[in-house]
Amino acid sequence: MIPLLILSPLILLAAIGAVWMARPVHAALMLALTLALVAVLYLALGAEFIGLVQFAVYVGAVAVLIVFSLLITRPGDEAEEIERRPRSLVTGLLCTLPVMAVLAYTAASGSNIKLIPWQPKLSIAELGEVLFTSHAPAVLALAVLLTAVLIGAALFAREPDKTQDDSSEK
Amino acid sequence: MTPLAMMLTLSSVLFALGLLAVLTRRNAILVLVGIELMLNAANLNFIAFWAFDSPGAHNAAEPVLSGPMFVMFSIAIAAAEAAVGLAIILMVFRHTRSTDLNKLDSLHG
Numbered sequence: 001m002i003p004l005l006i007l008s009p010l011i012l013l014a015a016i017g018a019v020w021m022a023r024p025v026h027a028a029l030m031l032a033l034t035l036a037l038v039a040v041l042y043l044a045l046g047a048e049f050i051g052l053v054q055f056a057v058y059v060g061a062v063a064v065l066i067v068f069s070l071l072i073t074r075p076g077d078e079a080e081e082i083e084r085r086p087r088s089l090v091t092g093l094l095c096t097l098p099v100m101a102v103l104a105y106t107a108a109s110g111s112n113i114k115l116i117p118w119q120p121k122l123s124i125a126e127l128g129e130v131l132f133t134s135h136a137p138a139v140l141a142l143a144v145l146l147t148a149v150l151i152g153a154a155l156f157a158r159e160p161d162k163t164q165d166d167s168s169e170k
Numbered sequence: 171m172t173p174l175a176m177m178l179t180l181s182s183v184l185f186a187l188g189l190l191a192v193l194t195r196r197n198a199i200l201v202l203v204g205i206e207l208m209l210n211a212a213n214l215n216f217i218a219f220w221a222f223d224s225p226g227a228h229n230a231a232e233p234v235l236s237g238p239m240f241v242m243f244s245i246a247i248a249a250a251e252a253a254v255g256l257a258i259i260l261m262v263f264r265h266t267r268s269t270d271l272n273k274l275d276s277l278h279g
Binding site: 099100 | 179189191207260
C-alpha cells in the first residue's frame with residue numbers, strides 16, 4: 001500500500017510531463033521515466049520478473065527507439081506547438097474527460113468488494129514452466145509475430161532501391 | 171479506498187492521459203508515446219487484479235499466473251508494435267520530410 005501511495009503521484013506527474021512537454025525529446029524522456037516508475041511499482045507489488053521485463057523492453061528498447069527516431073526525424077520547432085496548444089487542449093479534454101470519468105468512477109465504485117491482499121509470489125521457475133507447457137502455442141505464435149516484425153521493420157528501413165523501383169512501376 | 175481501487179484509478183487516469191496525447195499531439199512519434207501510455211495502463215490493470223485478488227477464489231495448489239502471463243505477452247506485442255510503427259513513421263518521413271500529421275493528408279506516396 002505504501003509504495004502505491006508514493007509511486008502513484010510520481011507516475012501521474014511523469015505521464016503528465018510526457019503529454020505536456022512541448023519539446024518532443026523531453027516528452028520521450030518523460031515517457032521513459034513513466035515506464036521506469038511503473039516497473040518499480042511492479043517490483044514493489046511482488047511481480048519482480050514482470051518489472052525487470054518492463055525495464056528491459058520498455059525503458060531499454062521502446063523508449064530508446066522513440067528517442068532515436070526523434071533524433072533522426074528532427075521535428076520542427078515547438079513554438080507552433082505551444083501556440084496551437086490551448087485550442088487542441090480544449091478539444092482533447094472534451095473527448096478525454098468523459099472517458100476518464102467513466103473509467104475512474106467504475107474503478108472506484110465497482111471494486112468495493114472485499115478483496116484480501118494476499119501478497120502473491122511470482123516464482124520465475126513456475127512462470128517458465130507455465131510458459132513452455134500450457135502456454136507454448138502462444139509463445140510460438142509470438143515468435144512468428146516477432147520474426148515477421150523483424151523482417152518487416154528491416155524492409156521498411158531499407159534505403160529504396162532505384163533500379164527496382166523502375167521495374168515495379170509497370 | 172482499497173489498494174485495488176487505487177491501482178484501477180491510477181490506471182484509468184494513465185489511460186486518459188495517453189488518449190489525450192494521441193488526440194492533441196501533431197507529431198506522429200508523440201502519438202506513439204500516447205499509445206505506449208495507454209498500453210501501460212492496461213498492463214497495470216492485469217497486475218492489479220493479480221496482486222489484490224482473493225486467494226480463496228483459486229485452487230491453492232495451482233499457481234495463479236494469468237495476470238503476469240498476459241502482461242508478458244502484451245509487453246512483447248507492444249515492443250513489436252512500436253518497432254513497426256516507428257519504421258512506418260520513418261518511411262513516411264523519408265517521403266515527405268515531415269512527421270507532422272496535419273501535413274500528411276494525401277495517400278499519394
